[in-house]
Amino acid sequence: MLKRLFFHYIAEEARPMLRLAIPLVLAELGWMTMGVVDTMMVGRQANSAVAIGAVSLGSIAYYVVAIFGTGLMLGLDTLVSHSYGAGDLHDAHRSLVNGVYLSLALAPVLMGVVWLWGPVLRALHIQQSVLDQAIPYLRALNWSTLPLLLYFVFRRYLQGIDLAKPVMFSLITANLVNVAGNWALIYGHLGHRAMGTVGSGWATCAARIYMAAVLLGYCAYYDIRYEVGLRHASPWPNMPRVWRLVSLGFPAATQLGLEVGVFAVTTALIGRLGAVPLASHQIALNTASFTYMVPLGLGSAAAVRVGQALGRRDPHAASRAGWTAMLLGAGFMTCTALIFWLAPGAIVRIYSPDPAVIRAASGLLFVAAFFQLFDGLQAVATGALRGAGDTRTPMIWSAALYWLVGLPVGAYLCFREGWGAAGLWTGLCVALILIGCALLYFWRRSERRFTARAISTPLAS
Numbered sequence: 001m002l003k004r005l006f007f008h009y010i011a012e013e014a015r016p017m018l019r020l021a022i023p024l025v026l027a028e029l030g031w032m033t034m035g036v037v038d039t040m041m042v043g044r045q046a047n048s049a050v051a052i053g054a055v056s057l058g059s060i061a062y063y064v065v066a067i068f069g070t071g072l073m074l075g076l077d078t079l080v081s082h083s084y085g086a087g088d089l090h091d092a093h094r095s096l097v098n099g100v101y102l103s104l105a106l107a108p109v110l111m112g113v114v115w116l117w118g119p120v121l122r123a124l125h126i127q128q129s130v131l132d133q134a135i136p137y138l139r140a141l142n143w144s145t146l147p148l149l150l151y152f153v154f155r156r157y158l159q160g161i162d163l164a165k166p167v168m169f170s171l172i173t174a175n176l177v178n179v180a181g182n183w184a185l186i187y188g189h190l191g192h193r194a195m196g197t198v199g200s201g202w203a204t205c206a207a208r209i210y211m212a213a214v215l216l217g218y219c220a221y222y223d224i225r226y227e228v229g230l231r232h233a234s235p236w237p238n239m240p241r242v243w244r245l246v247s248l249g250f251p252a253a254t255q256l257g258l259e260v261g262v263f264a265v266t267t268a269l270i271g272r273l274g275a276v277p278l279a280s281h282q283i284a285l286n287t288a289s290f291t292y293m294v295p296l297g298l299g300s301a302a303a304v305r306v307g308q309a310l311g312r313r314d315p316h317a318a319s320r321a322g323w324t325a326m327l328l329g330a331g332f333m334t335c336t337a338l339i340f341w342l343a344p345g346a347i348v349r350i351y352s353p354d355p356a357v358i359r360a361a362s363g364l365l366f367v368a369a370f371f372q373l374f375d376g377l378q379a380v381a382t383g384a385l386r387g388a389g390d391t392r393t394p395m396i397w398s399a400a401l402y403w404l405v406g407l408p409v410g411a412y413l414c415f416r417e418g419w420g421a422a423g424l425w426t427g428l429c430v431a432l433i434l435i436g437c438a439l440l441y442f443w444r445r446s447e448r449r450f451t452a453r454a455i456s457t458p459l460a461s
């Protein structure tokens with residue numbers, strides 16, 4: 001009887017959750033596919049391990065900085081979804097406009113910080129052949145910073161008002177731009193000279209400009225066709241709204257920055273082990289990140305559904321949305337764990353034919369299988385908590401467990417016990433298991449609190 005009631009409770013939310021989540025999941029997969037395609041296409045050059053290692057190093061160095069800026073825009077999930085749930089589209093438009101102003105102010109700062117990575121990477125004693133390709137690739141990516149931030153602003157606004165399909169369309173078609181750009185610029189087609197690995201960075205830059213332009217165009221089209229009032233929103237910055245956006249986004253941005261920072265340090269440490277361990281790390285990281293996009297998309301959908309429910313003062317619907325997303329994410333990641341256990345070699349061969357890389361990366365995927373479920377739970381729980389207006393709890397626990405547990409344990413196993421790259425991945429595995437359990441507990445506590453009190457998170461003025 002209790003089981004029947006529980007599944008009925010979940011079933012009420014599953015359809016609207018999936019209607020929003022599927023386009024967002026496909027968008028996240030499209031986002032991740034760009035990195036996978038870059039890795040695969042540079043990996044077909046003469047020295048596969050060096051090229052893949054350079055993309056790994058350049059990408060992680062860029063995202064350590066850029067992810068902070070994109071993370072600040074996550075506050076729009078809370079503000080826009082609450083406004084939309086309360087039926088106040090004008091307030092959602094105010095959040096969009098101020099998100100654009102925040103992007104314009106932030107982009108040059110982030111680009112300056114990325115530019116400083118060159119001397120830092122040279123000081124880490126990374127293999128010179130890897131650095132010779134990684135630093136030009138990183139500088140090419142840097143020019144995509146402003147369009148990347150604007151894309152995130154338009155995306156958070158659109159999904160917050162239940163318009164996720166344009167987000168999906170922009171990313172799927174952007175992959176076509178990226179593939180064509182990689183083909184033309186890496187290997188010298190369509191009249192372009194062969195640029196090698198750096199050409200992949202310029203292709204990604206072009207794809208991000210395209211993504212931002214598509215979503216901007218759709219916002220304008222939707223406003224003209226349905227007259228939702230976006231054109232009549234105040235074009236001037238509102239500092240209290242910008243501050244509200246920053247106060248919500250800063251913990252989320254810090255969490256993402258520290259999380260990517262852990263993987264950046266891990267990548268740098270593995271880079272000291274040589275090109276083959278670094279290439280195997282990049283392949284395993286790409287694969288685990290690809291599967292992570294599904295619960296990440298579900299987490300975004302949970303943030304919107306929880307936020308909309310609380311905006312219309314329906315805490316029971318918010319609770320149902322969070323638990324439904326959690327169940328869907330856990331089910332998917334359990335399946336991917338089984339695939340990582342059963343067929344790691346087949347996955348790695350997609351990226352590289354090098355036997356040494358195949359052996360090393362297969363071992364890392366075996367480790368990744370153990371944290372798949374918990375990685376999925378923490379991604380969805382983070383989104384659900386964000387919808388409830390809590391971005392600090394995931395930040396605190398992720399920072400503490402990644403940096404105080406995962407990285408020290410991993411470094412000890414790698415260098416003191418001689419486990420190599422697998423030791424660092426084992427440390428991160430321990431951290432992810434603990435983070436997943438902690439955030440599941442805090443979502444349960446938060447959900448009980450707002451359900452019992454039957455109140456919503458206060459809105460920004």
